[in-house]
Amino acid sequence: MRDTRPLLANSDFPVIARKPLQILQVNLGYLCNLSCVHCHVNAGPNRTELMSEETLEQVLAFADAAQIHTLDLTGGAPEMHPQFRQLLVKARAKGIKVIDRCNLTILEEPEYNGYAEFLADQQVEIVASLPCYLQENVDKQRGKGVFQASLAALQRLNRLGYGQPDSALKLNLVFNPQDATLPPDQQTLELAYKQHLLDEYGIVFNRLFAIANMPIQRFGSMLVSQGRFADYLTLLRDSFRVENLDSLMCLNTISIDWQGYVYDCDFNQMLNMPLIMPAKPRPHISSLTLAALDRAAIATAAHCYGCTAGQGSSCGGALER
Numbered sequence: 001m002r003d004t005r006p007l008l009a010n011s012d013f014p015v016i017a018r019k020p021l022q023i024l025q026v027n028l029g030y031l032c033n034l035s036c037v038h039c040h041v042n043a044g045p046n047r048t049e050l051m052s053e054e055t056l057e058q059v060l061a062f063a064d065a066a067q068i069h070t071l072d073l074t075g076g077a078p079e080m081h082p083q084f085r086q087l088l089v090k091a092r093a094k095g096i097k098v099i100d101r102c103n104l105t106i107l108e109e110p111e112y113n114g115y116a117e118f119l120a121d122q123q124v125e126i127v128a129s130l131p132c133y134l135q136e137n138v139d140k141q142r143g144k145g146v147f148q149a150s151l152a153a154l155q156r157l158n159r160l161g162y163g164q165p166d167s168a169l170k171l172n173l174v175f176n177p178q179d180a181t182l183p184p185d186q187q188t189l190e191l192a193y194k195q196h197l198l199d200e201y202g203i204v205f206n207r208l209f210a211i212a213n214m215p216i217q218r219f220g221s222m223l224v225s226q227g228r229f230a231d232y233l234t235l236l237r238d239s240f241r242v243e244n245l246d247s248l249m250c251l252n253t254i255s256i257d258w259q260g261y262v263y264d265c266d267f268n269q270m271l272n273m274p275l276i277m278p279a280k281p282r283p284h285i286s287s288l289t290l291a292a293l294d295r296a297a298i299a300t301a302a303h304c305y306g307c308t309a310g311q312g313s314s315c316g317g318a319l320e321r
């Protein structure tokens with residue numbers, strides 16, 4: 001796989017600085033039951049990187065000390081971490097909101113039977129990847145059979161109350177473009193998703209998050225091999241909107257990798273661009289303080305145009321509301 005970081009380093013992206021910290025996004029490891037084309041993590045079934053129990057405790061200790069209100073769990077498939085259940089129980093006991101970034105199909109794997117019920121019992125918010133509502137497109141992007149397994153998981157979650165209008169159990173879906181294009185209007189696409197999934201499969205959900213593909217890791221490498229990397233970067237840069245700068249997710253979030261090292265966002269993590277801190281080239285969650293984050297500059301490169309292009313993009317979908 002080709003490293004795209006050197007192609008992103010020369011950037012004129014505006015200088016931005018942190019606001020008060022609210023969210024910890026924690027990558028529990030790169031192990032996943034899928035190997036999606038658009039994956040910026042390069043996760044898959046053969047990855048062995050998983051967060052240690054010691055680091056998990058350090059993350060919880062920091063969340064407690066910093067009074068973090070949201071723990072956003074990602075991977076890989078975060079459910080495949082051996083201490084996934086224990087981590088959720090401990091976080092919820094502290095009153096921390098937990099988001100599980102779920103690929104849906106993992107809930108249909110026999111060895112993870114009961115995980116959907118566990119998530120509902122813990123009142124965990126689910127953000128689930130479903131890059132299209134058409135089978136051909138989903139299976140092309142994520143693998144054969146993924147669409148049907150995803151539908152089965154969504155129907156299971158609906159039966160538990162997820163996504164229902166009178167339920168506190170939140171179920172949000174994630175759309176990623178099939179190619180090197182910007183996501184379409186999120187609100188319009190959400191209406192189309194809701195209509196199609198309800199009419200065809202009886203599935204309901206709360207929100208759709210339209211997220212731009214980042215020119216890094218597996219997706220970036222694919223663009224390089226096809227000779228389209230520069231064109232995609234030009235599209236992102238030409239679509240820059242300054243009004244999106246004030247809503248970027250990196251302003252109130254930090255990303256923690258499976259070893260406990262800290263980054264401004266999940267994308268910087270994948271590019272090995274740690275927090276900007278004097279004399280601390282790789283800050284670790286075990287020694288991080290809120291004072292060190294106060295109004296600190298955020299590490300940027302050309303991929304950051306992906307979050308500011310068009311309607312904007314974040315782990316919570318479009319920045320425009």
